[in-house]
Amino acid sequence: MEEFNIKTKVVGVDISNERTSYAIVDIRGNIIAKEHFSTLDFPDVNNYVKTLSEKILTLVEANGGYETIRSIGISAPSASSISGCIENAANLPWKGVIPLAALMQDRIGLAVALSNDAHISALGEHVFGCAHGMNDFVVVNIGIGLGSCFFSNGQEHKGFSGYAGEFGHTMVVDHGRQCGCGKQGCLESYVAAKGIVMTAEEMMAASDKPSLMRDIEGLTPKDICDCCNKGDEMAIEVFRRTGYLLGIGLANYASLVNPEAIILTGGISKAGHWLMDPAYESLEEHIFPNMRGKVKLLHSKLDDRERDTLGASALAWEVPEYSLFK
Amino acid sequence: METRVEGVESPDSIKTRVVGIDIRVEKTTFAMVDIRGDILAQDYFPTTDYPDVNDFVTALCERLLVMMEENGGYERVRSVGVSAPSANSVSGCIENAANLQWKGVIPLAAMLRDRLGLAVAVANDAHIAAIGEKAYGSAHGMNDFVVITISHGGLGSCFYSNGQPHLGNNGFAGEVGHTCVEINGRQCGCGHKGCLEAYCSRNGLVKTAQELMAESDQPSLLRQLDKLDIMQIVDCCDKEDELAIEAFRRVGSMLGLGLANYATVLNPEAIILTGDMVQAGKWLLKPMRQAFDEHVFHNIQYKTRLLVSILKEGERDVLGASALAWDVKEYSLFK
Numbered sequence: 001m002e003e004f005n006i007k008t009k010v011v012g013v014d015i016s017n018e019r020t021s022y023a024i025v026d027i028r029g030n031i032i033a034k035e036h037f038s039t040l041d042f043p044d045v046n047n048y049v050k051t052l053s054e055k056i057l058t059l060v061e062a063n064g065g066y067e068t069i070r071s072i073g074i075s076a077p078s079a080s081s082i083s084g085c086i087e088n089a090a091n092l093p094w095k096g097v098i099p100l101a102a103l104m105q106d107r108i109g110l111a112v113a114l115s116n117d118a119h120i121s122a123l124g125e126h127v128f129g130c131a132h133g134m135n136d137f138v139v140v141n142i143g144i145g146l147g148s149c150f151f152s153n154g155q156e157h158k159g160f161s162g163y164a165g166e167f168g169h170t171m172v173v174d175h176g177r178q179c180g181c182g183k184q185g186c187l188e189s190y191v192a193a194k195g196i197v198m199t200a201e202e203m204m205a206a207s208d209k210p211s212l213m214r215d216i217e218g219l220t221p222k223d224i225c226d227c228c229n230k231g232d233e234m235a236i237e238v239f240r241r242t243g244y245l246l247g248i249g250l251a252n253y254a255s256l257v258n259p260e261a262i263i264l265t266g267g268i269s270k271a272g273h274w275l276m277d278p279a280y281e282s283l284e285e286h287i288f289p290n291m292r293g294k295v296k297l298l299h300s301k302l303d304d305r306e307r308d309t310l311g312a313s314a315l316a317w318e319v320p321e322y323s324l325f326k
Numbered sequence: 327m328e329t330r331v332e333g334v335e336s337p338d339s340i341k342t343r344v345v346g347i348d349i350r351v352e353k354t355t356f357a358m359v360d361i362r363g364d365i366l367a368q369d370y371f372p373t374t375d376y377p378d379v380n381d382f383v384t385a386l387c388e389r390l391l392v393m394m395e396e397n398g399g400y401e402r403v404r405s406v407g408v409s410a411p412s413a414n415s416v417s418g419c420i421e422n423a424a425n426l427q428w429k430g431v432i433p434l435a436a437m438l439r440d441r442l443g444l445a446v447a448v449a450n451d452a453h454i455a456a457i458g459e460k461a462y463g464s465a466h467g468m469n470d471f472v473v474i475t476i477s478h479g480g481l482g483s484c485f486y487s488n489g490q491p492h493l494g495n496n497g498f499a500g501e502v503g504h505t506c507v508e509i510n511g512r513q514c515g516c517g518h519k520g521c522l523e524a525y526c527s528r529n530g531l532v533k534t535a536q537e538l539m540a541e542s543d544q545p546s547l548l549r550q551l552d553k554l555d556i557m558q559i560v561d562c563c564d565k566e567d568e569l570a571i572e573a574f575r576r577v578g579s580m581l582g583l584g585l586a587n588y589a590t591v592l593n594p595e596a597i598i599l600t601g602d603m604v605q606a607g608k609w610l611l612k613p614m615r616q617a618f619d620e621h622v623f624h625n626i627q628y629k630t631r632l633l634v635s636i637l638k639e640g641e642r643d644v645l646g647a648s649a650l651a652w653d654v655k656e657y658s659l660f661k
Contacts, residue, residue, distance in 0.1 A: 136495045148591070152487035159593025160470045161629060169623040170587040174508065181624055252505040253591060256485075258494025288501040289516055295495075 007070035012313030015076040017091045025313035033063045045094040053107035071111040073316030075120035075308045080162045111322035113315045122149035124311025129302045138259045143266035146188040187249040196221045200238045228274045239274040247282020254295045255288040261296040341404035346648030349410040351425045359648035363462040379428040387441040405445040407651030409454035409643045445657035456484035458646025463637040464598045477601030481523040522584040535573040563609045574609040582617025590623040596631035
């Protein structure tokens with residue numbers, strides 16, 4: 001009888017530039033088993049796919065067997081859910097267009113869905129996180145880069161060619177800082193990791209005021225945050241300026257999308273109230289007056305890595321089941 | 327030949343028409359429209375004649391019933407769609423419209439339904455413009471697109487996501503006119519500084535022209551005009567007046583920047599421009615396209631179409647309202 005053989009588990013895979021995490025997840029989002037390995041060990045994508053497939057099969061066999069797995073969802077940078085390919089990822093070791101979904105499906109014999117990390121984060125928040133029950137919301141990831149994804153009427157908005165959400169490359173300062181994308185004044189060049197450090201360096205160069213930041217070599221956003229916690233005024237001002245610009249960007253975003261909430265994720269969001277307070281103040285100051293006080297600014301409750309494996313597992317349920325053996 | 331089969335409706339009983347109503351501050355236009363978007367009859371009257379909304383509804387319904395009787399009868403009409411400023415499609419009410427003479431919250435859909443005995447849907451003008459473009463205009467066949475409306479001194483928009491209009495959590499989405507394009511820039515009517523609307527609406531254009539005249543002593547045809555308005559400035563451009571051309575260049579550049587930020591977030595198939603500002607043609611559109619390409623994210627550069635609406639100004643909103651009418655469930659007092 002078929003009803004006794006319903007497949008109740010999926011595999012979620014999160015490929016990030018340094019590390020690949022994968023997990024077996026059940027219907028309710030419980031992680032049954034998880035593993036990870038270094039992405040950087042595989043400069044050739046064929047070897048990578050072979051190893052990843054073998055590792056997944058080993059994990060699956062140790063946890064209930066292959067026949068209990070319905071499908072696989074994968075999160076990767078620069079992945080297009082429309083083509084199933086990783087397309088010209090800037091920071092991954094594999095260049096060009098990689099048909100990852102097809103490669104994995106051929107090896108494992110299960111349906112494979114692929115999407116990029118920003119969309120997977122939003123899906124993870126929608127299914128298992130702060131955005132549960134929301135139809136219109138934005139998830140913003142602030143780390144090395146600044147990315148986003150929003151849901152419209154309960155569906156993710158991918159855009160015409162799958163590139164929607166490039167929030168980091170909206171302009172906030174006319175003829176401002178040079179951004180890695182080639183343009184000037186992009187929000188990312190102010191509020192992502194490098195931008196924050198640059199703001200700190202500019203402020204240190206502009207005055208003689210003492211600051212704990214001056215003693216640190218190879219300053220990182222985390223160092224700046226530590227200085228804030230020790231009461232360093234200049235470090236606090238760095239985050240205040242960052243938050244001010246982030247708030248303008250978020251206000252513009254919210255004026256267009258009118259979301260129920262904006263959820264911040266990623267390494268920089270860990271700066272907590274040093275960033276969130278000035279960002280919210282600036283958001284409220286610049287948002288369209290009708291929406292003032294109506295858009296929540298939230299800090300994600302999920303662990304970053306866990307969210308992306310969970311999000312990938314949620315994506316896995318969206319593809320039709322497929323089996324080589326049927 | 328037997329044409330009637332019991333339990334099967336004859337084709338004559340299917341209602342093939344709807345009513346589209348476009349309420350604006352000065353003028354209310356109403357039309358009967360068939361399934362294919364052909365306007366069978368259209369008429370209008372001044373909105374300002376009715377300071378009391380009850381009188382307005384009475385007058386509108388009387389006119390509608392006469393039009394229906396003259397064009398095939400009430401029983402052929404399926405439903406009614408209404409476009410109005412500050413209308414909320416969820417509640418069916420006009421909510422605190424700044425420029426209409428009726429204050430507060432007006433349950434327009436319920437009032438019309440009670441009078442007409444037909445299902446009524448309402449939506450605001452930006453949303454209706456997008457529905458009209460999708461059903462019968464430049465966005466036909468598109469799933470992800472933006473419609474920008476620059477008219478009545480404002481700059482509004484509505485976008486579609488996955489084939490559905492995106493209204494947002496409170497129905498306020500699309501306020502591109504109030505996104506900031508210049509930190510601590512021009513004062514906007516909404517209370518903020520540096521809003522796109524403060525530069526790219528009719529008033530923004532006039533302000534830009536005035537600033538240009540004040541900045542220099544350069545002779546210009548603009549200086550001889552009593553009243554600056556879009557078409558007057560366009561006329562000066564057509565006569566190769568440098569200041570007038572510069573005014574549109576500045577407005578177009580700002581618009582291109584604002585739209586580039588919009589497109590970078592949304593990745594639409596097309597951005598469709600409507601409203602009276604679009605009459606400026608190349609004087610506005612060339613600098614707009616240039617600034618757009620300069621500022622949009624490189625992955626979608628040259629992949630976003632910028633279009634001018636193919637629908638006529640007077641027709642888009644009644645057609646959009648008629649398309650909305652098809653979205654509501656049929657309702658009849660007599661069933």
